[in-house]
Each structure stands twice: as structure tokens, then as C-alpha cells.
Amino acid sequence: MTPAQGILVDAVLQRFGAKAVTTDPHAIAPWVTDWRGRYHGAASALLSPGSTEEVAAILALASKAGVALVPQGGNTGMVGGATPPADGSALLLSLRRLNRIRALSPENNLAVAEAGVILADLRSAAEEAGRRFPLDLGARGSATIGGLVSTNAGGTQVLRFGTMRSLVAGVEAVLPDGSIHNGLAALKKDNRGYDLTQLLVGAEGTLGVITAATLRLVPGMVARGVAWVGVASPRDALTLLRRIEAATSAVESFEILPAHTLAQVIDHVPGIRAPLDSEQPWHVLIEAVATDVASEPPAQLLERLLTPALESGLARDVVIAASEAQAEAFWRIRHSISEAERAAGPALQHDISVPVEDMPRFMIEGGAAAEARFPGTRTVAYGHLGDGNVHFHVRAPRGADAERWYAEEGATISGFVHDLVVAANGSISAEHGIGQMKRAELERLSAPSRIAAMRAIKGALDPQGILNPGKLVSLAPARSTP
Numbered sequence: 001m002t003p004a005q006g007i008l009v010d011a012v013l014q015r016f017g018a019k020a021v022t023t024d025p026h027a028i029a030p031w032v033t034d035w036r037g038r039y040h041g042a043a044s045a046l047l048s049p050g051s052t053e054e055v056a057a058i059l060a061l062a063s064k065a066g067v068a069l070v071p072q073g074g075n076t077g078m079v080g081g082a083t084p085p086a087d088g089s090a091l092l093l094s095l096r097r098l099n100r101i102r103a104l105s106p107e108n109n110l111a112v113a114e115a116g117v118i119l120a121d122l123r124s125a126a127e128e129a130g131r132r133f134p135l136d137l138g139a140r141g142s143a144t145i146g147g148l149v150s151t152n153a154g155g156t157q158v159l160r161f162g163t164m165r166s167l168v169a170g171v172e173a174v175l176p177d178g179s180i181h182n183g184l185a186a187l188k189k190d191n192r193g194y195d196l197t198q199l200l201v202g203a204e205g206t207l208g209v210i211t212a213a214t215l216r217l218v219p220g221m222v223a224r225g226v227a228w229v230g231v232a233s234p235r236d237a238l239t240l241l242r243r244i245e246a247a248t249s250a251v252e253s254f255e256i257l258p259a260h261t262l263a264q265v266i267d268h269v270p271g272i273r274a275p276l277d278s279e280q281p282w283h284v285l286i287e288a289v290a291t292d293v294a295s296e297p298p299a300q301l302l303e304r305l306l307t308p309a310l311e312s313g314l315a316r317d318v319v320i321a322a323s324e325a326q327a328e329a330f331w332r333i334r335h336s337i338s339e340a341e342r343a344a345g346p347a348l349q350h351d352i353s354v355p356v357e358d359m360p361r362f363m364i365e366g367g368a369a370a371e372a373r374f375p376g377t378r379t380v381a382y383g384h385l386g387d388g389n390v391h392f393h394v395r396a397p398r399g400a401d402a403e404r405w406y407a408e409e410g411a412t413i414s415g416f417v418h419d420l421v422v423a424a425n426g427s428i429s430a431e432h433g434i435g436q437m438k439r440a441e442l443e444r445l446s447a448p449s450r451i452a453a454m455r456a457i458k459g460a461l462d463p464q465g466i467l468n469p470g471k472l473v474s475l476a477p478a479r480s481t482p
């Protein structure tokens, strides 16, 4: 621990007690490695404030002492954004103790949740009140509101309700100097210039620490229909989506996975069964939701829309969940993909988007191009087809040593994939953010004006660079000494 860190830790201990400070390396250990196990950091203390005021006091002290802090929620991020630097130069700032839902109003369709509220808990609370918080993802049992806001998370319900950005009506945050930005009021109209709330959404903890957010709720679910469909190709899957969308606005999810990914989930996750009896090259999971009793039951709606698709051969096989338990079983497959991918061995992950209509071509041609360029690798693309966002993974050749392969091939392979994405007018980060994983690639592939603007914003709000150093954008470009 550096002397400055020691002074900060002592001050926090004295003012806020033992609950607010952990220095036991065993207790800190789970929080210095990311979920995928790709990034390993070090921190000699984990600070856990219990209120917005405590966060503000800690940031004021840290700013005075020049101590860097890494904000952290559930540590489920996919780009090493919550992993501290390996040299121990920063302390962890956990927001998990800020876990109150301060208000939930079904009348206004709004909830005010603190940063440490777990996504699953907010979803349950909204459901009990007859509403829904629609954003959903596989890490719902650990991911926190602060993390979801800070990464502008996506997930499987974006098709209908958008990413976190569109669900955030306001935020409360502590800025690097310890001042509190209270932007929780959900104003329908507010034209006071720069939108600080939206600036903090997706800022990955580099501009401020989110302490609470006002979140939009949507009408509760009366019934849902969940279908599993076998298709010949991503192109057919997208044609199917467009036909369904032309007939109804009830579809909330449209997810795609190749046969290889389904097999991997069955291999690695206990208790999973293939939904279809037939072998299919591509699989699609569709969810349609009814929010009022007068609507056509969504399972019936899906059957009505999928029957002609089956007859024409656009859909090659279909099963519509006959019960909630079966619907849940279908979703369990989808939400277990990351776990199965992690267990299956080394792979380079690319969370990418291209214009939706071009995604089928990109999945097939991009996959073939990467496999041809890097013999022995295998590409897998799955995810949120309806959003033009897939997780495009390049698996290591059989028997490859993981760390060596990442070190020797990682940058070249990811660079190759990202070049294909840029050529297709896409984004190298659709929903996971930049973190430390994609920082160099963001700089390489962005217009200098974009990086300069981001750097200027960072420098204005955090001139000392104490918030989440080494993530998203560095404070200043490396300067050569004259």
C-alpha cells in the first residue's frame, strides 16, 4: 500500500468503520480478476461505502490525496473494466452496499434504485408491483444497476425497449472531486445544455461514480410465448424476423445461435436438453409478450405467424413452449452460453455490431475469412441478431496453450476481426464497453477528433485521472520528450 493509499484507508476506517474497508487479501481476491479470468489486477484495499454521502467523502479524500479508485459493482463485466491495474496503484471502490430500492411507483412507471441493487432484485420488485424492468441478461443474479448504467448494458430485450441508456431517466452520481450530481428527477423535458446524466451512462466509471438511478418501468406481462425455431442460415433468420415484425409489435427478443453453440451448452451445462428433435444449423429463440388481457395470447400469435414460415421452409422446425417451465428451459439455454463458452477453452471475444441488414452476411463471410486467415481457429457468432449485435468469438486451435495463444495471436486476430467490422460500418463494442480490453483498438480505429473529444471530457471532469485509470480512454496521449 502506498503512503497516500494508507492515509485514505485510515481516514475511511476512522470515519465510516470496519464495514467500509477490507484489507484482507483473501476477501479482496475474488474482486481483482474479471469474470472471464482474462485480467488479473491487484488492490491493497477494497472500500465499501454505505451511502452517497460516504462515496462523496471518499472521493473528496481520494482527490486530495491523489489516490486512484476503480468503481465496481457485480464484477460481471466482459472487458476488464472493473479490474484494478496489476501494479496496485488503485484501490477498489465497491458500490455493492448501496443496495436499496429507494422508490418504485407503478403509477409513474419509475423506480429509483441505488447503484448496488442487483438486476434480478429490481426485476422482482417491479414484477411484484405489476410492472417490469425489461432489461435482462445472463448475469442478472450479480450485475448491479451501477454497472449496467456505466456500461450502457444491452442484453436480450433491447429489440423492444432499447439499451440501458433508454431506460435511464436520471442519475445521482459523485464526481471525481467529491461533489454530488443530483439528476434523479425524471424530467420529460430538460434543455439545460449538456446532458450530464447521459454522459455518465456508458462512461465505465471514468467520469463519476453512479450512486443511484431513476429507471423506466414498462407494463407488466400478462402472458408470453416463447418459440425455438430451426433455420438454414442467419439470412433466413432475419427474413423471419422482418416478417414477424410486419405482423406484430409483440416480439421482445430475437436471439440466434449456431448448432455448435447449442451443442457446447448441452456439453457444459448440466440438465440442458436440445429443444428440437431435428438437427439444425442455426437456432432462433423468439419471445412475444402480451401486456393486456385483450391481446391475442402470444403463444397462439407465434403459432399463427410461424406456421406459414414452416410451410414455406423459411423455418425448418419449430417448437413453441407449452408451459412456463419449458419457456424458462429455452431461456436457460440462451443465458448459459457465456458459461459454456468460458468452460470450453480459450477464445477471443468480439462484441460487435454492424447495420442489422448486413449482419447475416457478416456472420458467414467474416467467420470464413477469420478461419482462412488463422488456420486451426474456429469462429462462432451468436446473440442479438435483431439488434445487429453478435458475439463473434474466435476459438483457439485445439490444444493451444491459452496464455501463450492470447499473448502471441490475440492482438493480430482481434485486429483482423475489428478491421472487418469497421469495413462494414460497424462498432467494435456493441454492448460490453471498452474497458481495458479494447482501449488500444478504440484509439487505433477511431477518428482522432473522437478520441480528442473524449480525452477533453475526461480531463475536464477528472483532471488528476483518479477514476478508473487505464480504462476506456487515457487522460493524455503519450508524449515524446523533446
Ligand code: FAD
Binding pocket: 035, 070, 071, 072, 073, 074, 075, 076, 077, 078, 081, 082, 095, 115, 136, 137, 138, 139, 142, 143, 144, 145, 146, 147, 148, 149, 150, 151, 152, 153, 154, 155, 156, 204, 205, 206, 208, 209, 210, 211, 335, 338, 339, 431, 432, 435, 468, 471
Ligand atoms: P462491473 O463488472 O462491476 O463493472 C463494469 C464497469 O462499470 C466497470 O468499468 C466499472 O468500473 C463500472 N462501474 C460499476 N459500477 C459502477 C458505478 N456504480 N459507478 C461508476 N462506474 C461503475 N452485458 C450486456 O450488455 N449484455 C448481455 O447480454 C450480457 N450478458 C452477460 C452474461 C453473463 C453470464 C455475464 C457474466 C456478463 C454479461 N454481460 C452482458 C456483461 C455484464 O453483465 C454487464 O457489463 C453489466 O453491466 C456489468 O455490471 P456489474 O455490476 O457486474 O459491473
Ligand code: MLT
Binding pocket: 078, 138, 155, 335, 337, 338, 341, 349, 351, 383, 384, 391
Ligand atoms: C450474451 O449475450 O450472452 C453476452 O453479452 C455475453 C457474451 O458475450 O457471451
Ligand code: ZN
Binding pocket: 154, 155, 383, 384, 391, 431
Ligand atoms: Zn450479449
